[in-house]
Structure formats: structure tokens, C-alpha cells
Amino acid sequence: MRREWPQSASSYAQTVSDVVRSLDGVEAARRAEAKPGHRAEVVRPRLEALGALSLDPWGDEEESAAAALAVREAGRAVLPWPLVHVLSVPPPARDDCGGVHLVLGKCTALDHADVVANPAAVDLRDGRVFSVTVDRHRHAPLDPFGCDVRLAGRETGPPLDGAVEMHLLLDAFWVAGALAEAAELALRHARERRQFGVPIGRFGEIRWRIADLLLARDSLDELARYTWWLMQAGQAGRADLLALRVQMVESAQSVLAHTHQILGAMGLCEEHDLAVIDRHLQPVLRRPVGRMGSTALLTGRVRQDGFAALFPVPARPHR
């Protein structure tokens, strides 16, 4: 077994990290929320200069890994640009479609749909493709870049084969990055914040929370890595990707709950990065469906396709 990412991909991720830091990390998300134009005027050019917007996650191991790790680094700062939506468009379709969104049935709002050219939406269940028309910004704290949209069935346009799978995969890397950042904030606070004369990290209850949030963080990290590898090997089925989405949402719920509890009132303040990370993660956790909806989709897919394991779960016909 070789678990290491290709060296070139790790180096590229470091470059992305440096750029995100030069944009002041999570501060870029605050600025974009206050001034939506910040996304296209400041963030996009920096990503474009890096070549991040033209990466091919279906490419060879090095490029695909670079795309996944770049998304993870951007996710650490909930960077205000729809990098996942952009990279999930198959390269041959990118001239005609600037970004792809996942939907499930009726959809009235999508995040960042206003900043990419000719956005499209794909239904997670049946693969139908829609064109997206943006009406207006929503200005909602938990949907900071959400836009009211209208979808219309698309008769023509480039094929978006594989976009759903790639979106599900890259979403997980984005969230994994954000959760890693949240975990670091909590660890730092547990070491530095003193109550009753000692750092709060000395208290058993805080330590338990740290253990549980690290387990949630690492669970997503490992499953994302594994699913990426399956995808590279051409072995990732829809059940594998939905399993990743279920873990993504569960990990996020656990990490965010524990980190908020460790940080206390401080973590609720807008000046603290945790509050911004939490709010800005919500769209990817809820759209197109959250934990229950994702679980329901996985359930159906396991029944239909089975599930790979040491003792595989067989497909099970409806009775």
C-alpha cells in the first residue's frame, strides 16, 4: 500500500495554500460576503493565475490529485469561489459551461450561480441536465452566496457525463479542508484558553470532544482519499460516492458541534473564523440534500448495486 499523494500534487497544494493565505484566509470570505464582487475581481484572478481553474480532476494521477488537494486547501478558508462547481465540469464542456450544480428535484436557489458563465445543474437522481437562470442574491447568513434561480430542461449543450460523481468527490475534499481548519482552531483554543487556572484542554470533557472531533475529521479524510483512489482506478460506483457524502455531512456535524462547544461564545462571533466556516459550509452540506436525504439515496443505491466490503453486501432486489 502506498498512501502518499504524489509529491507534485502536494507541492501544488502548498502553492494554493500560500495564495489563500495571501488573500487573508477566511477574511476573503467575509469580504466577499460584504461585497460580492470581491469574488470575481480578486479571488478568481488569483486562482486563474495558479491554473487552478483549468485543472482536470479526471486527468492522470498527479493532476487529479492536485485538483483534489487544491480544493481541500481552498476549503480550509471556505474560499469564495465555486472551485468545485468549476472543476466538476468535464474539460471538453468547459467552453460552454462555467460551472455545474447538483440538484435533486425542485430547486429554487444555488450558490455562486451568478459568477460563472452558463451554469448548468444536474439532477443527482436521474442525471437530467438543466440550464440555470439567476434572478437575484438571497443575502442569507447560512447561504451567503446563494442566488434565487430558475431551472429549465436543457435540450442541447455539452454532455456533462461524470459531473455528478466528480462533484460529490470534490465536495468532500472541500469540506475536509474546512473541518481541518476548524479542528486546528479548537485545538489552539483548548491549549490557550485558561479557566480555573489551567488550559481548558486539561479537562476530560474537553479532551473527549477533541478526540471525537478528530475522529470525525480523520474519518472524512480517509474516506475521501480512498474514494479518490477508487475514482482514479475507475472503480468508484455511485454508492461509493454517496457513502462519501453521508460521511461528509456526519463529519461536519460532529466537528462543528464539538468545535463550537470548545470555543464557547467566542466561536459564535463573526470576528472568529469558526463562525464564518460554519455558515459558509452549510450550502454544501444541505445542497442538494443533507444527511437524511443523502442516506436515503445511499440506501437505494446499496439495494440496487450492493456495497464493497471485506464481506461484500450483495445487491438486493425489491420484494
Place this chain on the structure above:
Amino acid sequence: MDLDLGAAARALRTRLRALLAEELPDGWSTSFSLAPDVQAVVARVCRRLADENLLTLSWPTEYGGAGADLWQQTVLREEMWAHFEPRGPQYMGLNWVGPVLMEVGTSEQRARHLPGISGGTAVWCQGFSEPESGTDLASLQLAARRDGAEWVLNGQKIWTSYAGLAQWCFLAARTSRSEKKHEGITIFLVPMDSPGINVVPIDSMMGEQHLNEVFFDDVRVGDDAVLGDVGRGWDVIRLVLKHERIGIPRYARDDRVLSELAGHEGLDEPAAAGEYARTLVHARVARLLSYRAVALNEAGELTDQEASLARLASIQLDQEVAELAADVCGADGLAPDPGGGLLGHVEDVLRYSRSATIASGTIEVQRLVIARAALEGAARAS
């Protein structure tokens, strides 16, 4: 990146499943029993594994082992656990008694004990926990007093699995008092038929042989029973713990239960099916976290944090799967059904799962280990 375990590991899994299919009777669900038919199966499986050089797969070739890599060892542990550990108590001798003897035993001790372990004939038990020394193991009090050329052992051990079957006890005793409780401990290799040893089984919800009390009343052993240096037993205990660091691959049996459960009509209920799907994800994650720990171990980079995270995922999964299986099978599953395949033993799976978060280091200790390592790591990084 390549997350495949490799062709050798894959081939070994296939070989082990075929072997176990031949050797295990229908409805095999425990080796924790004095029943002659159960122990006959254990003896037969161990003999077959020994004959095929699979019993000491992990041992170095110089000790008659196969020198297998960590991934083959992982597969062996997975398959044995998935099939209710048909090596019975031998897993202790193979996994840590033998390896620790190789590291710190004298040539006489190695010559005396290793053949019995590698041949699958010698049964060992672990004499660590005491009534007042559980998680705080270093506070143990069982006394070893020097008397001429001998040591005299007095005290009590508890929770000792397989004590009623064992020929040998890997015993931790206190040979001197020190301000530092980790000092003054010595390891003794004690014949269980020594005069003065009394084994008292403890009835438990886990079944027979899981838990015993062992009383030592003026038990005499010679210097040849001392393993390692007198007073430096804690170093030996740390070696033992190192060999058990990643823990039991509980996810393997859980995977098997989940696979069997797939066809159960109880999963027609949407709520049950949803819980089932989530548990499949958790089982996969537990396996991956364990594989991460093995890979880091292989590279010599395993930290307490990753080892305990793997354990934390695995022990919680064990209880999650047991609860799910018991719930899906319903009240019918409360009684064993020897003809019901693996799901006929759901009640055993549930009973046994209660110990997952207690045995070999409680879940509380695992969490504290993880947090301490993470906080120290954060301090170093800042």
C-alpha cells in the same frame, strides 16, 4: 498512490477463507469455552495453520515464522476475528507473548516456550489487571517476595481470559516499592499448575472463559521465571502494549455481520435500511483508519493519536453493528439459533460487544490518549 493491500494479501485471504470453510463446523461462534468439541476445533485449526506455516505467519523466519509483511498479518487477524477467533487463546501467544519473548527472553526461555506457541499447543493467559488496578495498571500490588533462590507470589489477578485453560501465565508482579509506581514491577512466566494457584471463573454476560479470578497463595517460582530485568517489568508491559497497539480488527466481523444482514426482511423498513446504510459507511471508515495505522506502523511513523483513533472507530463500530443487528433481528434474535447461520448468533454478538469499549484500554483512555497527543502536537506546531 495505491491503496490495494497487494496480491499476496489477497491470495492469503482467499486461502484462509477456504481453510476455515473446511475446518469450522456450521454455526461456529465462539472459542471461549471449555467444551471438548469447541476445544477440539481450536486444536484442529491451530494444527492445520501450523502445518501450513500460517500460525506464526507474523514471526521472523529465524523463529520458524513466515516473516510475512504487515498486510498479510492484517489479513490473518481480520479473517480470524471475522470467524470468531478459531485459534482460541493461541492468539495471545502468537500476537504478543512469543514476540515479546523473542525481544527480551533468555535463550533458555525462548527454547522452552516458543515451540509450544508456534505449534499451537501451549495456552497462555495474561496476569495484568487486579481488583484495584484496572486502567491504572502500574498501581498493581500482587507481591513477589524474594526467599532464598526463589520468588514467592501472593495476591490476586482478575478479568483473566482463558485462565481455566492456560498452562502459563504472563504475570506482572511488584518486587519492590518505589515512589514511582512504574518502577519495581517484574514480569514472571508462571506455570498455571503451580501449587497455590486457584482459578475461579466469573460468570459474565459474555460467556464462560472470558473472565476469571486468579489467586496466588505462596506460589513459588525460580529466577528462570523472570522475564527481562527485575524491577523493569513496566518496560516489558510497554512492549506488550506495542504489539497490541492497533487493536483487534473488529470491523472484519462487523463487515461479515452486515453482509449477512443485507438479506434480512427487517431491512424492508426504510428507517432500518437507512441506519444500515450509514453503518456500512462507518464500517468502511473504521477499516480505512485501521489500515492507515498499519501503513504508518510499516513506515515506523505510527503515533498514539492514529493508533487510538483506529481503535476508537473500531470499538464504536462494534457496538453500533451489534445494536443494529439485534434491532433488525428483533426479539427472535434474543435466543441463539444454532441453525440460523451467523445471524443465529446475534445475541452473542450483542453480549460480546458490551466489552468492546472496556477491554484492552477503555474508550475513555483512548480518547484521552488522542487528545493529549493532539494537544502536544499543536503545541509543537505553534
